[in-house]
Amino acid sequence: MAQVRTKKQDIVNAALALFMKKGIKATTTRDIALRADISEGTIYRHFKSKAELAQVVFEQNLELFWKHLRHYLHRGDDPEQLLSGYIRGCFEFARRHQRRYSFVIAAHQTELKKLSRQKMKPMRMLIKILMLGQKQKFFREANAHLAAAMIFGMLTQTIFYMKSGQIAVNYPIVIQETTAACLRILK
Amino acid sequence: MAQVRTKKQDIVNAALALFMKKGIKATTTRDIALRADISEGTIYRHFKSKAELAQVVFEQNLELFWKHLRHYLHRGDDPEQLLSGYIRGCFEFARRHQRRYSFVIAAHQTELKKLSRQKMKPMRMLIKILMLGQKQKFFREANAHLAAAMIFGMLTQTIFYMKSGQIAVNYPIVIQETTAACLRILK
Amino acid sequence: MAQVRTKKQDIVNAALALFMKKGIKATTTRDIALRADISEGTIYRHFKSKAELAQVVFEQNLELFWKHLRHYLHRGDDPEQLLSGYIRGCFEFARRHQRRYSFVIAAHQTELKKLSRQKMKPMRMLIKILMLGQKQKFFREANAHLAAAMIFGMLTQTIFYMKSGQIAVNYPIVIQETTAACLRILK
Amino acid sequence: MAQVRTKKQDIVNAALALFMKKGIKATTTRDIALRADISEGTIYRHFKSKAELAQVVFEQNLELFWKHLRHYLHRGDDPEQLLSGYIRGCFEFARRHQRRYSFVIAAHQTELKKLSRQKMKPMRMLIKILMLGQKQKFFREANAHLAAAMIFGMLTQTIFYMKSGQIAVNYPIVIQETTAACLRILK
DNA sequence: CATGAATGAGAGTTCATTCAT
């Protein structure tokens, strides 16, 4: 997680924080420059436009999420273990990188809709896991895309409501419950 | 659903369509006026500000969603039937009022965050259904808020991916599958 | 002072009150309509434009000031008495018709500058009194316009500061002091 | 009086000229930008709002008036000389800085009423001079605030009518006459 | 005569982007 501290990275970090708090549109280049402690013009040395910056912020954090997630999948290739790791990975990432996670999910569904669709690796990975499980007869036959959507929705919505303080349970229990729920759906 | 066609409603309709396509922030009052075929000034005869307009659009559509949903819940008070009706209601509404549904869900999670939380009746209704089911021993004991979040997430995400054409199955089957999945989680 | 209460007069009265409080420019036709309890359109049945309305408000109140003032001048044609009556008349008018007085004076010096100059009868009357006094050797020779400006300034500024609460003396004494001061200048 | 010519000062100068000609409300930011030969946006790089600009214009010119005035008061502390210097200072400033003077006086009495009252140093200075004179028995006892208002009114009104061409006398004589008039009032 | 919804020109303000230094 140790990041090189360059001006470019300062900008990306500042932008992430602000995009999350106020949304991309509502964040001004001035805001970003102030927070990154650089001048507005400098942003344009490193990025063609604000849109490109948003794109980079998104991709960088998606990449991070993705790396994080893969780490949780290395522990065996039993589909059930993979799924369990996947879920735990999502929750852990959300817990440890609140803003990054929220931005990846929120931007995916709204402001960066068009740009992000085909790059949403975590969703594709989930589909793969489900398909593998079906092939190995661990999971029953069903439309894998549909099932993946369900599970992904369960995860994001659960995390969303936990974040906004509307679900008062602790992480281990939520992870356990969610995993159990997923398996019940799939088996 | 026959609506009175007044200038005010024209504005609300135009705003809804545009808010959905581009988001609230990215939609200009000029856009709205052009689409509603009125002058910009007229918007301000009917609404104090663009923000108020957005609020009205949100509430009006939430109300519609809510009325629609209640209609599906009148068929008995068996929790299983209620849940099944709830899910069917969500899908049907999403199918028949694409834009309205998407706006209510999307705005809820992003641009109108603060304003809409406590008004999110559909979510609260789901929680009630689950609690009722638990009391009547139809559903097993569990944190109802957590379970509601899971189910709500399943529904919205599934609809989201169906809409964006990434899940190619027809409505009846999706509804059936989703209902089954929910029951598996809850029982 | 009994006024015919017609819609037209309602409008003029409402306009006067608002022009005084906020200035002509800052008062909207909507404000006026609301206060006069008529519709905006009605203003335009009685006046060609807001500017014309302001003009009428000004002239009407100037006329009132003027009538009031003349009443104080009927008590003899001794220049000293005339001047004394003039001063008393100004103060009394300012006391009894606060808003009307302030509007006439303020509008004269600012917003209606061009239109009001040649109609400022009270100023012209003052000049006449001074000239008369000089002819009759009651007042010493001096540029009557200059003296009139001095006296008029003394009066308006004194009233202005009394109104804004910065001079805490009562009317009789101020009138007496001001009259004495004027005579000292003129004799 | 040589001023640094920066864009900021260009804006202030343009604003002053226009505020004087048309009043603050009636002057648009577009007007100002055109006259200062800058873009409208630039105004907002230097001032938070048009209101702040007006405030700065006012204070800057009041300060100038004030400095100018003090210069005329350094020549002794005999109250009569002080008063004489004060009057001469006002007239000289009004002659040499027509627009600045008019704006300070006009804005003080109308558009900036609330903001400017407590900052009106020249008026407070006049009161001090009068009080000093009374203490030293040069001037007779009287309400100093009232006397100051009279004198200030005499000055401003006289200048106002000279400016608008209605008093055709030359400066030295007017100054002399006004000073004499003041002393007659005070002694 | 009266209404008030509608207009549209134009107000103040914001902000992504540029460019001389």
Place this chain on the structure above:
DNA sequence: GATGAATGAACTCTCATTCAT
């Protein structure tokens, strides 16, 4: 590379005026 003043297009919102009813 870095700066930040300057830009100007586009934004939200206001308001005097009009006109069908």
